[in-house]
Each structure stands twice: as structure tokens, then as C-alpha cells.
Amino acid sequence: MEERIAMAVEKFKLLIEEQLKRVEIMKTQKEFIKYEEVPTIVVGICGGDGIGPAITNQAHRILEFLLADEVKSGKVTFKVIEGLTIENRVEAMKAIPEDVLEELKSCHVILKGPTTTPRAGDPWPNIESANVAMRKELDLFANVRPVRVPEQGIDWTFFRENTEGAYVLGSRGVTVNEDVAFDFVVTTTDGTERIARAAFEYARANGKKKVTAVTKANVVKTTDGKFLNICKEIAKEYPEIELDDWYIDIMTAKLVDEKRRTQFQVFVLPNLYGDILTDEAAEFQGGVGTAGSANIGKRYSMFEAIHGSAPRMVEEGRAQYADPCSMIRAAVMLLSHIGFADRAEKLEKALDICTQTEKKLVMTGRDTGATSEQFSDYVMETVRSL
């Protein structure tokens, strides 16, 4: 038993050393990239698994259409990156194969389709999620997820911490013996400060009056306690914005409370709570298929859908009927992030018309509705008419 304990302690020591190194790197990265100073913005297009390529291709077509002038002038270029498939990842036994990672790093921003995340018991070996790996490798620390249901007064923006918490060592837990296993949750000062600042900066820039921090600091005292305390510290830099503090359990309940939920505006929360709460929140808007997600870092950013790769649709031959809206929403966020807010606004407006008011075509996920291609044509036609 002594030997087992020593092995576990040795593993833990390594993890501590790695995390301390990560903090040192974080401390050197102060500034966000300025796209207006980048001669050519490289937009990577990464299809992913399952229905991923089908819906990502459509969002890519729309981006090419909206940025045709910038492509011509050389301000923007697209780079299709193949190979982030579960088959390739399993072959390399890596969450992201080396050559794919290199290509990703040659881009400024990436539009990424959903990727299959294996878990114990799947036919695939239990390798790390490509999403989680990409967020870590490219240091995409802010996962920004908007949810809007105007007719119900819902206008929320979630700032989910994306590189720490229960995720950062999620594939590196320690099994001491057959009776005991540990996972680790990591909260760092720099990591929390930067996500809290991102949330408050967003609130300030968008005239929001309240930021809500969501933790379980009464029970998960060390890491969540630290997260909450740092949010309180950062809040002092933004005296015009109120910091509101909730526990994750009651928060999940209050999102369903029609009277209370309209009072929330901006949320800041650790990784796992952010994962859970944003799925719940997206449900009010029409489900995870309707939501886009931005993963923002200081050097790189990645935009994706929040749903999975729907392998069943592919097996049943229905991939061409997959709803591309989530990827188009991700494209909206990408456009606005790299400085084309005008185009982003148009695309969002067109998407709202196509999905909410006009609805000339509907997606049903099968041949009773439109194909992803027909729907994307409809969106582009609508953009043209604006």
C-alpha cells in the first residue's frame, strides 16, 4: 500500500509542477491579438465528426459569401483543415494529432464542427476530448455562450472558464488502488482573473448592470472559494456593475423561474458548472442545436456549436438534413470577433427571419424538411434582401 500511495503522490507532484508552469506562461500573455493589425486573417475550417463536416461546410459557404471582398483584397483567407476525425485521433492515440495541431496553430480563428468525445465503454479508446484539448492547447480561456429569447425577456451571456476547473486534469485523475480514485479541480489566480475580467469588460461594453458569479463555494471551499473571492476583487474595478453571487444548485432552479430569470444578464462560472448551465439555458432558446459558442484566447479563438456530432444521423443516412443553425450562429460570433460586426449583424438578422418569423423552410432532421444546403441558400438569399 505504501508503494501505491507513493506512486499517487508522485503523479500529483507532476501535475502540480505542470500547473505551476502553465501559470508562468499565462503571466507572460497580457495582450489580446488585434485583428486590424493582422495583414491576413487566417480562418481555419475544421469539419469534425458525424454531421460536423456537413454543417460546417454550409457555415463556411456563408462566410465565403459574406467575406468575398475581404478574400479578394487579401485581408481574409480560409484554410480547410482535414483530419480532426475520431478515426485519425484514435490512430495517433492523441486528442489532436500533431500535424492537425500545427495547422490549427497557423490560423488566427477556427470554425470547428462537433467532434466525437469517447468515454469509457465506447468502441473507441478513451482518449481525451478534442474540444477540451483544443481549448487547452490554444489557451482558449473564455467560453462565451449567448442565449436569447426576446419574447420571454431572456438575454443572457455566459462566460464559462474554459481551461481550468474539473476539466484541465479531467483525463489525468489518479486511481490509487481498486478502492479509491481521485480527480482534481484546479483554480488559479491568473486564470480566474482573466475570465472574470472578460465577463466584466463585456458587461461594461454592452451596458449591462449585473454580473452573476455561480459557484458552490460553500462546499467546494478551496477552488470555488478562490474563484468567488477573485470575482469579488475584480468587481471592484467595475464599480458601476453589481456582482451577484449564487450557488450552482439554486441557479439551475432559478433559470426556470420566470420571474427571477429575466434579471440575470452576464454569468461568470467555473468550467463544469458552465458546461451544465449553458445546456440548460440553451434549452429555453430551442435546444443545444440552436446555440453557438465562442472560445476566446489572447492569440487564438475557436467558434463551434454546443451540441455533439450526432453519429446516428450519419448512420441513418440523414447527414444532409442536419440543422446548420448552430454552426451559422458560431459563424456570426466569428465575424463579429474578427471585426466584421456589420456582417455579423446581417447574418444574425437573416437567421432570425429564417428560423423565427418567415420560416419558408424548416429543418426536421430528415427528408420531411429542408437540407442543410437548401437552408443555407435561404439564409444567404435573406441576407441579400436586407
Ligand code: IPM
Ligand atoms: C461543450 C461540450 C464539451 C464540454 C464536451 C463535448 C467535452 O459538452 O462544449 O459544452 O464538456 O465542454
Ligand code: MG
Ligand atoms: Mg456541454
